[in-house]
Amino acid sequence: MTGQIRAMEVYDIPRVLEIEKESFTNPWSEQSFLMELENPISQMLVLETDGQIAGIICYWMVLDEIHLLNIAIAGEERGKGYARFLLHAMQAHAEENGSTSVVLEVRENNERAIRLYERFGFSQVGRIANYYPEDKQDALVMRKEMKWTNR
Numbered sequence: 001m002t003g004q005i006r007a008m009e010v011y012d013i014p015r016v017l018e019i020e021k022e023s024f025t026n027p028w029s030e031q032s033f034l035m036e037l038e039n040p041i042s043q044m045l046v047l048e049t050d051g052q053i054a055g056i057i058c059y060w061m062v063l064d065e066i067h068l069l070n071i072a073i074a075g076e077e078r079g080k081g082y083a084r085f086l087l088h089a090m091q092a093h094a095e096e097n098g099s100t101s102v103v104l105e106v107r108e109n110n111e112r113a114i115r116l117y118e119r120f121g122f123s124q125v126g127r128i129a130n131y132y133p134e135d136k137q138d139a140l141v142m143r144k145e146m147k148w149t150n151r
């Protein structure tokens with residue numbers, strides 16, 4: 001797989017919004033991305049293949065925990081290992097930062113994403129009823145503990 005991960009820039013937002021809209025029923029707005037790009041605890045990364053953005057990942061680093069907020073791959077680029085590649089980049093960053101866990105919420109019916117996270121070592125640790133107000137879906141809370149060998 002060829003691809004390069006780099007920090008998201010303001011000029012990426014139009015393409016990022018295209019991916020966001022095809023990925024979520026309640027996509028982040030331009031304003032949300034602009035706010036997160038200014039947020040010192042936010043990490044906003046894009047994955048480029050052949051000069052085109054194929055996916056994004058956004059997470060907060062808060063003390064020793066990472067909160068995964070957003071991961072999305074363009075429709076035609078799915079199933080190529082790109083999401084896993086982005087999760088590996090987040091995990092490498094977690095290791096550098098000394099983060100000890102990653103937590104996320106995922107729609108209970110998002111089987112692809114749940115499978116991705118399980119294969120990446122996340123386990124379900126909770127459930128939040130009616131977390132997604134637009135269709136009253138529950139969120140599963142998933143967590144991965146990091147066990148760094150050098151700590």
Ligand SMILES: CC(C)(COP(=O)(O)OP(=O)(O)OC[C@H]1O[C@@H](n2cnc3c(N)ncnc32)[C@H](O)[C@@H]1OP(=O)(O)O)[C@@H](O)C(=O)NCCC(=O)NCCS
Binds near residue numbers: 023078084119
């Ligand atoms: C979920 C999503 C990010 C996965 O991205 P992806 O690049 O296709 O995933 P990868 O190719 O890296 O696949 C990694 C794992 O995801 C799972 N997966 C990927 N495509 C799948 C499919 N079509 N059916 C079932 N599981 C699938 C598999 O477990 C796969 O591992 P495996 O190949 O060893 O079985 C992508 O489908 C997406 O953008 N969905 C819309 C946005 C979204 O739901 N984001 C998550 C919000 S919590």
